[in-house]
Amino acid sequence: MPPGISQKGDGHMKKINRTYVMGVFTLIVAALIGYGTSKVPEMLVSNEPGPRLFPYISAIGLAVFAVLSMIFDGPGEDNKPYLDHAGYIRLIVIMAECLAFAVFMNLIGFWITGVAGLFAFIWTLKGDKKINVAVCLIFCIVLSSICYFGFTRGFNIPLPKGSIWESVGISMI
Amino acid sequence: MADYLTALGTLMQPMNFIMMYICTVVGAILGAIPGLSGGLGITLILPMTFAMSTELSFSMLVGMYVGGVSGSFIAAVLVGIPGSGASIATCYDGYPMTKKGKAGKALSIGITASFLGTFISIIVATLCSTYIADIALKLGPWEYFSLCLMAITMVVGLSNGSVFKGMIAAFLGLFFACVGTDSVTNQMRFTFDNYNLFGGINVVCLLMGTFALQQVATSYAKGEQEMPKVDSQGLSGLGLTLKDFKDNFRVICVSMLIGLWIGFLPGMGSGISNIIAYGQAKKMSKHPELFGTGVDEGVWATEVANNAGVGGAIIPMISLGIPGDSTTVLLMSAMTIHGLQPGPMFIQTNPVLADLIFATVLISAIAIFITELLTKKFFPLLLRAPYHYLYSAILVIAFMGAFSATTSMFSVYLVLFFGLVGVIMDFFGLPMTPLMLAFILGGKIESYFRMGVSYGKGDYSLFFTRPISLIFIIITIYSLFGPLVRKVLKARKAKTA
Structure with missing residues (x-):
């Protein structure tokens, strides 16, 4: 079995060691930063380290500490799941709503998106709780209007x- | 003294006092709203002051500044989202206190600590302005570089969990700070030919993404949809006992000095001092393991330090003509607009106006202290709002705040990006504070380092041969490797036992 993946006692569900995954992910990010830095035009100024130095330091620092973390923190990782299946779905839903809010804010403007977006957020975040739709709509319209006119006027x-x-x-x- | 009394008399004139008071309260409200700040308030009223007298203008502008810093703790304590960078570390213990049902106590500490920080620091600034300024003139880019480095590693070394993960977050923050136009050679770095990135990443976008969006998304995903219960204790009067002051006296004094010193250094503001003071308070504490779970010292330290930065930042502005933080840059612009020349001669040529600025900070601090105490019982009403209403409003305000920072849709997309970064970091257990601090200090670290090398004609040894710089570097190494060495020694001891 590859490092970072372990078999749970019941044999059905695989758990991942998040520190190992983080280490590999960070190494990839460091490599990308290093590659991107090599593309920054180097303009040599006398007695000056140049624009590439600090991005390179970031990349090397990320890589070094990612490896150290995998060596020292990895074995002690408790492998506790971050979220359950429903939690991941909730996370995707709320992030998708935020993305939609941003896109529609640009397309149809803040005021309309504010009202509709607020309503959608409230509807999502309420979970199993019941809400009064009329009160909720009034809240969305009033808050969006206060924000819009407060900022613009x-x-x-x-x-x-x-x-x-x-x-x-x-x-x- | 005569000049100070004259300045005080001018400030207490009804028109000046009323306008100062209104601006202080508006500043506090702006400071309390995530994404907005007292700096925004100053920007907005600056054009209005063109036609006003210099005294009235500075009463309003300085009042707005004090109110903005003072109010930023409210959102940090009640919903765990900092009103501004000045209250990032206040979230760490302020919000857990609220979750534990101690919102009243946390608010009382925030109000009192903010007042103490501003009040004492401005007295120090009034008395010692010229003397302290002499010390600053002796520091060069080598010392500033080492100080910034020390600040980051101190926070990493003291953060909960792994030092390595803290360092990964710090290097990520350093990388984000590198995005944009290189200040020396004007080369573009990681801008992908997008003009929105030419000026670098806006700190408001990073704050809104990693705090507001990340918090709402992860709390919803984890099913943490219950609002903290609000206690009725500590919501009337001061809400603190003499024992609270006695128990936290050392933390208050040390945080005061940290806030004064950091605020006083050019370009370093309350956004940095609150994090360093928090780290120091944790280091001094007898129970550092409790930090982050809602301990009083955590809130005392951050709120005293960020408000002490007000007095600290005024010192170089008045004595040297160097801004202590981003908001004092705006105050200096106002001075120039009003035909004044900030710099070493300012106190001599405008003694009454210099004292008016000191007096306004003092009176604004008292005014906002009394106002916050009287209105404190209304703050927790925010927490009585249902979770789904409050957090939805926070999301919308976060996006709006980010847009207003640059008036560009790109900022809104950046909030989304940093929200995703925040969620990924939370997944991997990477701490957020080192990232924030490294991002805020990253630009300064790079420019001071390059200035130091350039001034030393390519000589890197100056970072180690200048005594103050060397002291900072030794503390840097100690704070980074100290906990590690102790951990290894402890493990070895346990093995042999």
Whole structure:
């Protein structure tokens, strides 16, 4: 069996040693940083270490400590699962909602996305709890409006108006 | 003394006082909202001050500054998300205290520590401004580099869990700090020809991603959807006893000195001092293993230190014309706009205005202390909001805060990216603090190192031959390898026994 993977007592579920996985993952990241650094144009200035030094230090530091962590921390890892199956699904759902929020914020503007996004977040995070849909909608509209008008009118900080509306010449609020 | 009394009299004029008070309260509110800060408030009111008298302008601007730093602990204590970088370490024990049902106590400590930090530091600044400034002039890039390095390794060495994992997080933070245009050669590093990255990664995006988004996502995934219960104790009056002060006297004094010193160093602000003070408090504690589970010292240390940074940052601004942190840069811009010349001659040419700035910090600190004490009982109302409403609002405000930092959608995508980085780090058990500190200090470490090498004409030995720099490097090595050596010795002892 490869290092980092162990068989659980019941023989059905495999557990991974997260420290070993972290070590390998960090080594890959370090290699990518090292490769990216080699592509940074080196401009030689007298008595100056140059722009590549610190990214190289980061890459070497990551690699060295990843190996040390695998050697010293790996054997002591308790192999406790990070999340159960349902937990991973919940994580994917909430991250996907955040991604959708960001995309729609750009497309249809902050105000509409704020209302719809808030409602979607509340619906997801509530779990098994019951909510009053009308109260929830009012909350979403009021909070999004306070944020939108507070920022755009109060602080004079622009928030996205929506590229779709702008492309067809519709002015949203 | 006569100048100080004149300045105090000017500040207490009704118009000046009322505007200062309003700005202090607004600053505290902005500081309490994750992603916003007192610096934003100063930026917003700066154009309004053009037509105002210099005295009124600085009463408002300085009030906003003090309020911004003071209010940042509220969100850190109540929801575990720092209002700004100044309260990152306050989350570590402030939020666990809230989870344990001690929100009232945590808020009382936050309010009192913030007041003590600002109040005492500004008295020190008023009395010793010119003397302390002389010391700073003697430090060069070698000392600043070693100090930054020491700050990171101290935090890594003292963080819970593995030192190696702490160092991995720190090097990751250092890498993120390298993204953008190289300050010396103007070469692009890891920008992928994206102009949004030319100026580097915005700290607000990193904060919102690794704290707000990561926390909401992981708590939901782990099924931790219960809001902490709010205690009714400590919600009226000061909420602290004399014993609390006595027990934490040493932590308060040491954190005060750390905050003053870090705030006083150019370019280092409350974002750094609170983390270092937290590490030091943990090191001094008789029960360091309890840090992170909701101990009083953790909150005392961070809140005294970040607020002491206010007095510390004012010293080089007034005495040397060098900004102590990013917000004092804005205050210095305001000075220039009002036709003043910040620098060593400022106190001599504008003695009353210099004292007005000191007096405003002092009076604002008292004003916000009283206001926060009187309104403290309303803060935990936030925790009575259902989890799904509060955390959804936090997500939306985090995205909005990131967008407003650069007015670019790219920042919103960066929040998503750093949220994912935060989740992956949580999965691998990598600590977040070294990453944050290395990111904040990374740019400074690099520029001081390169300046040091350049000034020394390629001589690297100056980092080790200058006494103060050497002391910092020795502490760096000790804080990194000390815990490791102790661990190995302990294991060997146990084996032989």
